[in-house]
Amino acid sequence: MGDREGGLPKELRELGRRLPVPDVDGGTMAERVLAQLLAERVPPPAPPPRRLAWLRDRWKRLLAAFSGLLVVLVLTPPVRAGVVEWLGFGGVDVRYEPGARPAPGAPVPGCPAGGPGLSVAEAGRRAGFTPVLPRALGAPDAVTVTGAGPRAVVGLCWRAGEGSVVRLDVFPGSLDLGFAKSVRSPPQGVALPDGTEAYWFARPHLLTFPLTDPAGGSWTASTRTAGPTLLWTGNGGALTLRLEGVADRAEAIRIAGSVP
Amino acid sequence: MWEPIPDCRCIRGVRTREESRQGARGGSPEGSGDGSRAGSRRESGEGGVVEDEAAVIARVRAGEAEAYAELVRAHTGVALRAAVACGAGADAEDVVQQAFFKAYRSLGRFKEGASFRPWLLSIVANETRNTLRSAGRQRAVAGREAELLAGEPLIPEGADPAVAAEELERRRQLLAALDALGEEHRLVVVHRYLLELDEGETAAALGWPRGTVKSRLSRALKKLGARLPEEGGEEHG
Numbered sequence: 001m002g003d004r005e006g007g008l009p010k011e012l013r014e015l016g017r018r019l020p021v022p023d024v025d026g027g028t029m030a031e032r033v034l035a036q037l038l039a040e041r042v043p044p045p046a047p048p049p050r051r052l053a054w055l056r057d058r059w060k061r062l063l064a065a066f067s068g069l070l071v072v073l074v075l076t077p078p079v080r081a082g083v084v085e086w087l088g089f090g091g092v093d094v095r096y097e098p099g100a101r102p103a104p105g106a107p108v109p110g111c112p113a114g115g116p117g118l119s120v121a122e123a124g125r126r127a128g129f130t131p132v133l134p135r136a137l138g139a140p141d142a143v144t145v146t147g148a149g150p151r152a153v154v155g156l157c158w159r160a161g162e163g164s165v166v167r168l169d170v171f172p173g174s175l176d177l178g179f180a181k182s183v184r185s186p187p188q189g190v191a192l193p194d195g196t197e198a199y200w201f202a203r204p205h206l207l208t209f210p211l212t213d214p215a216g217g218s219w220t221a222s223t224r225t226a227g228p229t230l231l232w233t234g235n236g237g238a239l240t241l242r243l244e245g246v247a248d249r250a251e252a253i254r255i256a257g258s259v260p
Numbered sequence: 261m262w263e264p265i266p267d268c269r270c271i272r273g274v275r276t277r278e279e280s281r282q283g284a285r286g287g288s289p290e291g292s293g294d295g296s297r298a299g300s301r302r303e304s305g306e307g308g309v310v311e312d313e314a315a316v317i318a319r320v321r322a323g324e325a326e327a328y329a330e331l332v333r334a335h336t337g338v339a340l341r342a343a344v345a346c347g348a349g350a351d352a353e354d355v356v357q358q359a360f361f362k363a364y365r366s367l368g369r370f371k372e373g374a375s376f377r378p379w380l381l382s383i384v385a386n387e388t389r390n391t392l393r394s395a396g397r398q399r400a401v402a403g404r405e406a407e408l409l410a411g412e413p414l415i416p417e418g419a420d421p422a423v424a425a426e427e428l429e430r431r432r433q434l435l436a437a438l439d440a441l442g443e444e445h446r447l448v449v450v451h452r453y454l455l456e457l458d459e460g461e462t463a464a465a466l467g468w469p470r471g472t473v474k475s476r477l478s479r480a481l482k483k484l485g486a487r488l489p490e491e492g493g494e495e496h497g
Contacts, residue, residue, distance in 0.1 A: 008481055008484060008485060008488075009453050009481070011430075011434060012434070012449060012453035012454060013453050013454070013456055015431060015434055015435070015453075015454060016341060016345070016450075016453060016454030016455060016456060018431070019341050019344045019345060019454070020344065021337070021340040021341055021344055021352065022340060022344075022350075022352050022353045024336065024340065024353050024356075025336065026332060026333030026334065026335075026336035026337065027329075027333055029332050029333070029336040029353075029356065029357060029360065030328075030329035030330075030332035030333050030336075031329075032357050033328070033329075033332050033357055033360040033361055033364070034325060034326065034328065034329060034332075036357065036361050037325055037328075037361065037364060038325075042361075042364065042365055044320070044321065044322070044323040044324075044325065045320065045321055045364060045365060045366065045367035045368035045369075045370075
């Protein structure tokens with residue numbers, strides 16, 4: 001039996017070599033393929049696709065965040081299949097995902113009922129960092145803290161009238177994974193008045209955000225559709241900020257520029 | 261812009277985007293003792309050699325389409341064999357041309373450092389399946405076998421016709437035993453032996469972990485052995 005098995009691989013290789021293969025040599029095939037490429041005007045297969053070139057310079061941060069990314073991949077399996085590329089910007093991971101299906105017309109989540117609840121200063125104490133406030137928006141209608149430690153997020157909320165809401169999420173711009181955005185078209189790189197680089201997400205996209213248990217320990221991710229959003233970093237990169245609910249790009253940039 | 265290549269019936273479970281981790285390293289083909297080929301020189305197993313495959317791919321990506329000819333030349337033989345083994349028959353030429361064309365278009369997403377051949381072969385397998393399906397031409401097993409047996413005559417002129425007949429019969433038995441295997445077992449045998457991929461490449465082409473390749477291969481060989489009569493015509497007990 002051992003003998004028989006020893007001979008079988010050899011026989012099978014022989015069988016493979018004797019398969020009746022069409023008589024086309026590599027040179028002829030190469031000519032045909034190149035002619036077809038020329039005829040169909042196929043562009044060079046340059047990696048990565050040019051419209052995602054903005055991803056490239058984020059690569060290092062992305063690698064550092066790798067373990068965190070894996071966590072989110074596990075937590076959001078449906079997102080997995082279509083993920084093609086992503087970048088980490090501040091504390092947010094942006095994924096290029098042509099298959100993402102954001103819900104149309106999804107509203108910005110409302111401010112928590114029951115008044116401000118927390119003062120900005122108290123929220124800062126709980127979160128472990130000092131949140132910043134855009135002067136252009138004035139005092140927030142509600143302040144919340146979710147998560148703890150490096151994953152703490154301070155949420156500032158303004159009721160802008162007619163039921164619309166403006167939200168600013170502020171969190172440490174560490175590599176610790178907090179938010180992930182799945183986009184179908186890349187965000188637009190913009191500059192804030194002081195030259196800080198920012199990204200404008202004009203179209204609705206999926207936002208994955210962390211939910212922690214009350215003790216701030218274990219956490220899971222939840223996903224919702226987010227509308228137009230401006231994303232930038234503050235305090236020399238120490239904080240990540242995302243402003244949602246301002247549909248006009250110039251206005252969003254103006255608000256971001258009013259952050260001291 | 262990203263066109264997923266669906267699984268192939270012939271090569272079920274083929275994944276084209278994810279070269280398995282092992283695939284990139286090439287691995288050492290069992291028995292041959294040659295574990296050092298993962299370097300810049302890449303043999304195609306068909307006599308074709310690409311000096312520094314990664315560099316050629318980089319040139320293609322940089323816009324030098326002509327460099328792609330090197331890859332095509334080196335891998336045409338094995339690609340044709342794969343198409344035939346998957347049942348492409350008379351369509352093998354067209355299938356392979358189309359597979360090279362598609363591989364070029366997808367080359368931007370080809371994982372750097374991975375081996376081109378298993379990736380190409382998974383595309384060939386899918387293309388074969390698509391061609392057969394679109395033409396509504398699934399060949400009957402018997403017909404396929406006849407086609408496969410029509411290969412290169414193995415009898416040198418003047419050889420003993422009795423020996424030749426015996427060898428032909430042996431190939432027929434082998435093919436029949438292969439066809440009788442379950443899909444996964446057949447696939448692993450075809451890739452590993454008929455196409456002469458090494459273990460890592462087989463894993464990459466099929467999208468299976470290397471351990472799975474190993475275990476399925478050994479089980480497939482056992483089954484094959486049990487189905488074949490002993491060489492020389494005696495029934496295997």
